[in-house]
Amino acid sequence: MTGRIRRDPRAERSRCLVPGGERPRLARDGNVAGMVVSRRPREATVRRIETPAFWVAAVVEAVDGGLDRWGRQLVGAARMLAGTDGGVVLIGLGDVAGNAAGEAGADRVLTVGGTDDPEAVPGVLMDLLGPFAPRHVLFAESRVGGDFARRVAARSGWPIQPGVEALNVRQGIRPCRGGRYERVAAVARVVTLPCDRVAPYAGEAREGRMLEAGPPPASPSARPVGGVVLGPVARAPxxxxxxxxxxxxxxxxxxxxxxxxxxxxxxxxxxxxxxxRVVCDAGLMPRAAQVGASGTVLDARCYLAFGIAGAPQHLQGLGKVEHVVAVNTDLHAAIIARAGLSIVADAQAVMPALLALLREEGA
Amino acid sequence: MRSIVLLSGGIDPLSGRPAPPQGEIAAIGLARSIGGAAEGLHAGGPSPALRLAAAHGLARVDCLDGGGNAVEALATYLATYLGADPPDLVLAGRQARGGEDSGMLPYLLAERLGWPLLAGVIAVGAAADGWLSVMIGLPQGARQEARVRLPCILVAHDAAPAPPFIFDRARRAELRVVPVAGPAPVAAEGAAEGDDRPYRARPRLIGASARTGAGQVLDHPDIAEAATVLRDHLRALGVLGPSRGASPDA
Structure with a gap:
């Protein structure tokens, strides 16, 4: 046995044809040999970058040990700002797995726990970011992310662009002056992004190397904290x-x-x-319960509709709902087209059956 | 207890007419729920929006004239003009509406004064031993108790209960112009950067919101079967508890 790879002439010939195999492939650069070179089964490659020209940081809240949609979009935005020369460091608030972060576009991953005290956050984050001297730091414009971004910007004096709605390497655009104008400016040092504004990274997986946070240096940014004591979180009934x-x-x-x-x-x-609306108009439910254009626009994960046909004004209230479940007698109702699970049956019959089932289980 | 509510010369995003932002009305509500004196404070000239904000429960609004940028003017005012009778509490809305709209001012002021800051406050409880107990509003109706050392800056949650608008209060409210010593106003860092143009609504990413359309349809199933399918589907979505059907808090 020699180490030489055996040629497969049939495979070489088929590689010179278009995928259907009907006609030869057009080699614009004349590199027919490149097509003919036998390829070993390609392994999943990972792009590594050892010494990037600069760093871009994304501070992401971990959700169930991974990144949610918003988190992937943040890392994607950081990857876009980093370009080919820069590196992306993901600062995970909570545990983030390295390969998930790498697929999202992160070159390095640092996780930090114990960010319970909001007063201590700017010190902790700036100690972590210090060695990287990031060109940009990205946060989510969420309750926690927006708060942390503003604390870091206020402490460090870095310029901030909050709520950027359009972002590219050259500029960030954010609404200002009551949302009637938008400000176009070069991307600031600290940027916060609302959800669904920047596409997540779709290229080759990056390394996502887990780093150990060094011992906290005695930095001048540290300040006496202890002005805030947080209690337990109470989930609402x-x-x-x-x-x-x-x-x-x-x-x-x-x-x-x-x-x-x-x-x-x-x-x-x-x-x-x-x-x-009809039920509220009839006084059968309070007006505060009305869902739709003239009532409440929901931000629910799941919406279970009994006996609702789905008028356009009602469906407007469901714009952000992820999962709609409908029980309706009309197969052609608009809500059936919107729902992930539709049951064409009388709601009056299904409700007691479901209730009995749940009670049986609970007992 | 003495509290001060930071007000912006807000505009209505749709009509462009003067209107206080919701967050500032919520902040006034928090200030009133504590009891004691509550005053408005605005860095800039008197604006009609201040009178409309005062209609929600402020007797007086001080408008600061001069004093450099807004943070410096507010800090100078709090230190010198209220030096003898300092406020225990400074409240602000989440974001102004009509200017920079960055939501940075309370954070910069907290940093400048060295006071603790807490954001997303939806209710304020009692003060004891120099600490104030507050309730923070989290997403999906969750609440978190917190205690914060006085004096402090609180940023109101937009959903904090808003006091009613009373027209008579708007008429009676006193807008007092207070000259503040300080360097000539300079634009805050980064504020002048970039150019403004009329807002253009940009669509959010297509397909990013998980919108499931026309999924599974059960046409006139057996009712018991339909109930089982419903229960299993809700359980698979994770909105229904896994082991017991009835949730204990119901």
Whole structure:
């Protein structure tokens, strides 16, 4: 046995043809030999960068040990700003797995826990960022990310561009002056991004090398903290969650007449109650429960609609809802087209059956 | 307890007419819920929006004239003009509406004064031993208790209960111009950078919001089967508890 790779003439010939194999491939650069070179099965490659010209940092909240959509978009934006010469360092608030971060476009990963004290955050983050001297630091314009970004910017004096809606290497665009104008400026040192504004990274996976945070140096940015003591987080009982914030909403429309069962079912499901306009007009549900254009626009994860046909004004209230489940007698109702699971049946019959099922389980 | 609410000369985003932002009205509500004196404070000239904000429960709004940039003017005012009777609490909205709209001012002021800052405050409790207990609003209705050392800066949650608008208060509110000593106003760093142009709404990323359309359809199934499918689907989505059907808090 020699180490020489055996030629496969048939495979070489097929590589000179277009994918369907009907005609020869057009080699614009005349490099037919390049096509003919036998290829070993390609391994999944990882782009490594040892000494980047500069760093771009993305501070991302970890969700269940990984990155959510927003987090991947942040790393994608950092990757875009880093270009080919720069490196991306992901600062994970919580545990972030290295390969997930690498696929999202991060070259280095640093995780930091114990950011419970918001007063200590700028010191901790600036100590972590210090060795990298990042050209840009990206945060999510979320409750936590927006707060941390502003604390870091206020402490460091770095210019900040909050809520950037369009971002490229040259400029960031953000609304200002009451949202009636937008400001076009070079990308600032600190940038916060709202969700769904920048595409996540789709290129070759990056290294995502986990780094150990060094011992905290005695930096001049450190300040006496202890002005804030945070207590435990209390998750709201389902009934008390404002409709606009509720994660799970169960809603009644004209197809529901037995509201006793509906209320009992909402309690059993642990869901917040909503209603269509018709039901609110009839006084069967409070006006505050109305979902839709003239009521509440939901930010729920799941919406369960009983006896709702789905008028356009109602569906406007479901714009951000991820999962819609509908129970309706009309197969051609608009909500059936919107729903991930539709049951064409009488809501009045399904509600007690579901309630009985849940009670049976709970007992 | 004495509290001061920071006000901006806000505009309505749709009509461009003077209107206080929701967050500042929420901040006024928090200041009133504590009790004691509450005053408005605005770095800049008197604006009609201040009167409209005062209608939600402020008797007086001090408008600072001079004093360099807004943070310096506010810090100078708090240190010198209120030196004998300093406020315990400074409240602000999440973001102004009508100017830079960056939401940085309370943070810069906290940094300048060295006061603790807490954002997303949805309710304020009692003060004891120089500490104030507050409630922070988290997404999806979750709440977190916190204690913060006085004096402090609180940034109100937009959903904090807003006090009603009372027209008579708007008429009676006193807008007092307070000259503040200090260097000539200079534009804040980075504020002058870039150019402004009319806002253009940009669509969010296509396909980014997980919008499932026309999924599984069960046409007139057996009712018991439909209920089982519903339960299993909700459980798979993770909105229904895995082991027991009825949630304990219901």
């Amino acid at each position: 389902a009934g008390a969650v404002p409709l606009s914030e509720a994660p799970f909403v169960v809603s009644a429309g004209q197809g529901v007449t037995d509201f006793e069962t509906f209320h009992a079912l909402a309690r059993a499901l642990g869901a917040t109650e909503g209603a269509s």
